[in-house]
Amino acid sequence: MIAESLYQELILEHYKHPQGRGLREPYDAEVHHVNPTCGDEVTMRVKLGDGGKVEDVSYDGQGCSISQAAASVLHELTTGSTVVDSLAVVDAFTRLMQGRGQVEPDEDVLGDAVAFAGVAKYPARVKCALLAWMAYKDALVRSSA
Amino acid sequence: MIAESLYQELILEHYKHPQGRGLREPYDAEVHHVNPTCGDEVTMRVKLGDGGKVEDVSYDGQGCSISQAAASVLHELTTGSTVVDSLAVVDAFTRLMQGRGQVEPDEDVLGDAVAFAGVAKYPARVKCALLAWMAYKDALVRSSA
Amino acid sequence: MTESMFDVERIRKDFPILSRELPGGRPLVYLDSGNSSQKPAQVINTMRDHFEQHYSNVGRALHVLGTESTEAYEGARDKVAAFIGAPDRDEVIFTKNASEALNLVAYAFGNPTNTDERFRLGPGDEIVISEMEHHSNLVPWQFLAQRTGATLRWFPVTDEGRLDLSGLDELVTERTKIVSIVHQSNVLGTVNPVADVLARVRQVGALMMLDASQSVPHRAIDVAALGVDFVAFTGHKMVGPSGIGVLWGRRELLDAMPPFLGGGEMIEAVWMDHSTYAPVPHKFEAGTPPIVEAIGLGAAVDYLTGVGMEDIQRHEHDLTVYGLDALGEFPGLRIIGPTTAEERGGTLSFTFPGIHPHDVGQILDDRFGVAVRVGHHCARPLHLRFGIPATTRASFYLYNTTDEIDALVRGLHHVQKVFG
Amino acid sequence: MTESMFDVERIRKDFPILSRELPGGRPLVYLDSGNSSQKPAQVINTMRDHFEQHYSNVGRALHVLGTESTEAYEGARDKVAAFIGAPDRDEVIFTKNASEALNLVAYAFGNPTNTDERFRLGPGDEIVISEMEHHSNLVPWQFLAQRTGATLRWFPVTDEGRLDLSGLDELVTERTKIVSIVHQSNVLGTVNPVADVLARVRQVGALMMLDASQSVPHRAIDVAALGVDFVAFTGHKMVGPSGIGVLWGRRELLDAMPPFLGGGEMIEAVWMDHSTYAPVPHKFEAGTPPIVEAIGLGAAVDYLTGVGMEDIQRHEHDLTVYGLDALGEFPGLRIIGPTTAEERGGTLSFTFPGIHPHDVGQILDDRFGVAVRVGHHCARPLHLRFGIPATTRASFYLYNTTDEIDALVRGLHHVQKVFG
Numbered sequence A, B: 001m002i003a004e005s006l007y008q009e010l011i012l013e014h015y016k017h018p019q020g021r022g023l024r025e026p027y028d029a030e031v032h033h034v035n036p037t038c039g040d041e042v043t044m045r046v047k048l049g050d051g052g053k054v055e056d057v058s059y060d061g062q063g064c065s066i067s068q069a070a071a072s073v074l075h076e077l078t079t080g081s082t083v084v085d086s087l088a089v090v091d092a093f094t095r096l097m098q099g100r101g102q103v104e105p106d107e108d109v110l111g112d113a114v115a116f117a118g119v120a121k122y123p124a125r126v127k128c129a130l131l132a133w134m135a136y137k138d139a140l141v142r143s144s145a
Numbered sequence C, D: 001m002t003e004s005m006f007d008v009e010r011i012r013k014d015f016p017i018l019s020r021e022l023p024g025g026r027p028l029v030y031l032d033s034g035n036s037s038q039k040p041a042q043v044i045n046t047m048r049d050h051f052e053q054h055y056s057n058v059g060r061a062l063h064v065l066g067t068e069s070t071e072a073y074e075g076a077r078d079k080v081a082a083f084i085g086a087p088d089r090d091e092v093i094f095t096k097n098a099s100e101a102l103n104l105v106a107y108a109f110g111n112p113t114n115t116d117e118r119f120r121l122g123p124g125d126e127i128v129i130s131e132m133e134h135h136s137n138l139v140p141w142q143f144l145a146q147r148t149g150a151t152l153r154w155f156p157v158t159d160e161g162r163l164d165l166s167g168l169d170e171l172v173t174e175r176t177k178i179v180s181i182v183h184q185s186n187v188l189g190t191v192n193p194v195a196d197v198l199a200r201v202r203q204v205g206a207l208m209m210l211d212a213s214q215s216v217p218h219r220a221i222d223v224a225a226l227g228v229d230f231v232a233f234t235g236h237k238m239v240g241p242s243g244i245g246v247l248w249g250r251r252e253l254l255d256a257m258p259p260f261l262g263g264g265e266m267i268e269a270v271w272m273d274h275s276t277y278a279p280v281p282h283k284f285e286a287g288t289p290p291i292v293e294a295i296g297l298g299a300a301v302d303y304l305t306g307v308g309m310e311d312i313q314r315h316e317h318d319l320t321v322y323g324l325d326a327l328g329e330f331p332g333l334r335i336i337g338p339t340t341a342e343e344r345g346g347t348l349s350f351t352f353p354g355i356h357p358h359d360v361g362q363i364l365d366d367r368f369g370v371a372v373r374v375g376h377h378c379a380r381p382l383h384l385r386f387g388i389p390a391t392t393r394a395s396f397y398l399y400n401t402t403d404e405i406d407a408l409v410r411g412l413h414h415v416q417k418v419f420g
C-alpha cells in the first residue's frame, strides 16, 4: 500500500519513457554526479542561450526509477525555461524532498514534479530524487563561471 | 571482613619489617620488573655459588604491602637454598596465586608464603604478589646464561 | 531437510525483533543478515544485566565492580578464542569492527618505527588482494600502497564468481609481502580456497590475512587449521552487538608488529618522551575498550555454540539450495555468484534486466515486509567487474525459513508486474 | 548547599547499579566515575529497545529497520552536536572512545598522502602537550614524533597542579604545528585556561586540540565558544555506554585532513586502484559504526540535559568543596592537585606517607564498599613529576552524595589503623 504512494503512475511513466534522455551537443558545461551509497549516476549537460535562457538540458545515467524519472521530469521543466525560473523550481523541489513529508507541494511551480511528494517520506530515496537536480544546479554554476 | 583474609598478620609483618631488603654486591644478574597497571617496581639481584647454591637474593622496590611483603618472603625462602629447590617454591607459589582460590597451599613447600593464599581470590592483586617472584625467576635465567 | 535437533521456530523466539510488526501490520521477513544480524534475548539481556549490576572500567580498577567487569571482559576473550580455535587466548584482540582489525594490520606495514623485516614495505614490494573484496579489505591496502609506494595487485574473479587462481604464481611472488582476501564473499557467497592460496604464500615467504566477516558467523572456523596469519571478523554479523570486532593474529607476529593506536591500557610504562608497551592483546587495545560489547559478543558466541555451528551451517545450506532453486527458475533473474550450493554460503545476489535493485528492494519492503539489501554492498569493484551498478541481495541466517524465501519470491513477482 | 531543583536521591534511583549490594551485604559507594560512570535506566533501556525493535545496519539499508536505525543513529549525532554547541552536526564524528579520536587527529599529521600545509610534519616541526596528560593524549603524539622526526615538547605542571604557562612563548612558537592538552585533568581535577593557551597558538598559526574526556561529562561545553580546532571525549564517562567516543573538529579542517581508517561507509566511489571519499562525518567512520552505542550516547545526552548541566556542575562543586575540606583535615594526607575548588572538578587524588594506594583502595573496597581508583590513572609522567608512583583517587559525579564522602573518610581512618 505504501509503495503505491512512492511509485506514482507518473513516475513509472517517466521511468519507462524518459524525456530528452541522451547527451547532446553543443553544451556549456557537463557534470557527472554519483550517489555513492547506491551507485546511481548521472551525466548532465547544460546549454544556455541569450537572456538567461536554458536552451537544452541533456543527460544520461543509470539508476533506479526514482532517479531516472526525476532526471526526465527535470528535463521537461527546465528546457526552454530561464536560469532564474528553473532555479526557483529546483529550490521548491529540494525543499519538498527534504521536508520529510511535511511540506505541501505547489503544483503551479512544480508541475509533474509533484508526483515525487511521496518520496520525501523515504529518507534513503531522497538522494535518488535529488541526484539529477543537484547535478543541474552544479552544471548551471559551471556554465556561468 | 574480606580484607582480613587478604591482609594476614604475616603479610603486614613482612611489609612493616622487610627481610633482606637493599641491593647488595656481588651479584651475577640484576633485573628490574615493573607492574605497569599499578607502577609497582622491583629491582632484584641474584648471586649464585657453587653446587647451584643461591648465595644472596637482594632487592629494592616500591609498591603495595602485598608486593613488598612478597619480596621479603621470597628473600627468606630462597637465600641459602638451591636453584632447583627455590624454583620448586616459585612454581608452587605461582600455581597458588593463579589458582583463583581453588589451589590448596602446601605449607611444607611454601613456608611463610602460605599467608598469600588469600591474594589468589583477588585477580588484580595476583600480579603484585608475583612481581618479585617473576623477577627472581628472570634473574636466575640471566645468571645461568 | 536433514534430520537434526535444529528447530528454527524455537530459535526465532529467541530474537525479539523477529516478532515485530512493521507499519501497516506486515510481518518482518529479515533477509539482510549479511549486512547485520539480529540479536537474541540472551545477548541483549547479558548486556543489560552487566550495565545494571556489574559495570565499571576494566583492567584499571581493583574494586568489586572493576573485578567483575574485568573478569567478564576477559572471559569474553576466552570464549571468542575457543570459538575460533585460537592457540593462545592473548591472540584475540578486540577492535570496534572488522574494518578496524583490517586497518590495524595494514598500518603495521611500512611504519618507519618498525624494525621487523616482514612488516617493512616500500616501492617494489607488493600487496595482493582480490577483486571480490569488501571495501574494508580494499581501501586500507590502497592507503598503505599510497603511503609507502608499494604496489597493490589483485586476484581476478571468474564469471561464475569464483576466485581466479589461474595466475596465482605470477600474482603472488617474492615481491609479495602480504595477501589479504575475503574468506566468504559478502556478495557472491563464494567460499574461497584458502589452502591453495596459502601454499603459494608460504612458498614466497609472505604473510596472509583472511577477512572472515562473513564466514565466522556461519560455519565452524578453526584459525589454527586454516593456517593463515591474521583473521578479522565482526560482532554484529554473528548475533553480537554493534561496536565490537576481532583481530586474531599469530602471537609471534602480533609481538613483532609496532603498536597502532596509542593510549591508556596499551602501555607498560610511559615517560614524557618515550613509552614501552604492554604485551598482546592489550598492546593493541588503546583506551577504554568496548567493554559491554565484548561481553555481549561472548554471549553471542555462547548462543551460537549452544545451537551448534554445524547445525547452523547445515540449515543455511538447506536454505541456500532452496533459494538457488527458487531464484534459478525465476524468469529473467540473473544470479551474481555460484549457482550451486557447493563452497558457497547463503548470500544470494541477483539482478533483473531493466529493473533497478533500489526499486526491487523498495517494493519488497513496502509491500511485503521483506528486508533485503540493494546496492553494491561495499564491493563496488566487484560490481564493476560484472558490468552492473548494483544488485539485490538476500542473505540468510540461522533464524530464516523457507517460508521467508517463498515470501521473497512472491514479492519479486509483484516487482516484475509493476516495472515489467 | 545551593538551592536548586537538583534532587540527588531521585537521580540515584535512575541508576540501577547504585542500589546493588556488594558481597557481604555492603552497599556500593561508587567514587570512581572519573574512570567510568554508571548508566541510568534511560540509557540502558534505549539500547535494549533498539536491539529488540529497530536494529539494523545504518546508512546502507533502505528497508524499514535500516531507516529506523539510521534515523536513530544520525539523531544521536544531532543530539551530541547540540550538547557541545557544534556549529555543524557533520563535525561530530563517532569513534570507539576518546583515544581513537585523539589518534585520528595525530594520524592526520605527517601522512605522505596529505597535501595540506597545516598537517605536514617532519623534523624541525614541534608538537606541544603537557605533563598532566592522560596516556591517551600523550602516546599518540609520541608515535607521531617517532614516525615523522618531529619534536615533542610539553608544558610543565606547577606544585599546585596547575598548568605552568610561564614559558608559554618559548614553548609554543612558529615551529609548533599542534598543541593538544587536557581540558580537565583526570588526576588533579585542574581545569586548564584554554583561552590563554589558544591566544598564543593562534599567534603562531598552529592548531589546538582539547582532550575534554573529563570536562564534557561535568560542565556545559560550547566548542564554538572554546574556539579550539578539535575536541575529543568519550561516552562511558558521561553516563553513556562503552564503545563510543566523539571527535569534534572544525569542518574546514576535517575536510582538509586525509582519511584515517579505510573501509565501508567512508567512501564515495571505489575502484581497485584508487577511491574517493565521502564527506564528513562519514569520511572518518569506516565500517559499521558503534550503532547502538551512539544511540545510547544520544540517550545519555538527553538524560544529562534533562537534569541540567549547570545543576550537575553546581552539585559537583559542592561535593568538591566538601571533599577538599574533609580530606584537607585528614592527618598526614597529601592532596595532589589544587586544594581549593576554583577552576577545578570533583576529582580528588591523594597519598598517605608509607601507605601504598593499592592497600588504601583494597581496604576501602573490602571493608566499606567504597570504590576508588588507585594507581597512576594512565598519567604516569604526572606522577613522576610529583615523585610518587601512584595515588588514590576519589572522583564524583551527579549521583554522589556527601554521605558517600563521609564513608570514604571513615574508610581512610581504618586504613591508617591497619597500616599505621
Ligand SMILES: Cc1ncc(COP(=O)(O)O)c(C=O)c1O
Residues within 6 Å of the ligand: C263, C264, C286, C287, C288, C289, D034, D035, D097, D098, D099, D100, D134, D136, D137, D182, D184, D185, D186, D211, D213, D214, D234, D235, D236, D245, D378
Ligand atoms: C583525561 C582523559 N583523556 C582520555 C581518556 C581516554 O578515554 P577512553 O579510555 O575512553 O579512550 C581518559 C579516560 O580514560 C581521560 O580521563
Ligand SMILES: Cc1ncc(COP(=O)(O)O)c(C=O)c1O
Residues within 6 Å of the ligand: C034, C035, C097, C098, C099, C100, C134, C136, C137, C182, C184, C185, C186, C211, C213, C214, C234, C235, C236, C245, C378, D263, D264, D286, D287, D288, D289
Ligand atoms: C566481507 C566483509 N568484510 C568486512 C566487512 C566490514 O565489517 P564492519 O563493517 O563490521 O567493519 C563486512 C561487512 O560489512 C563484510 O561483509
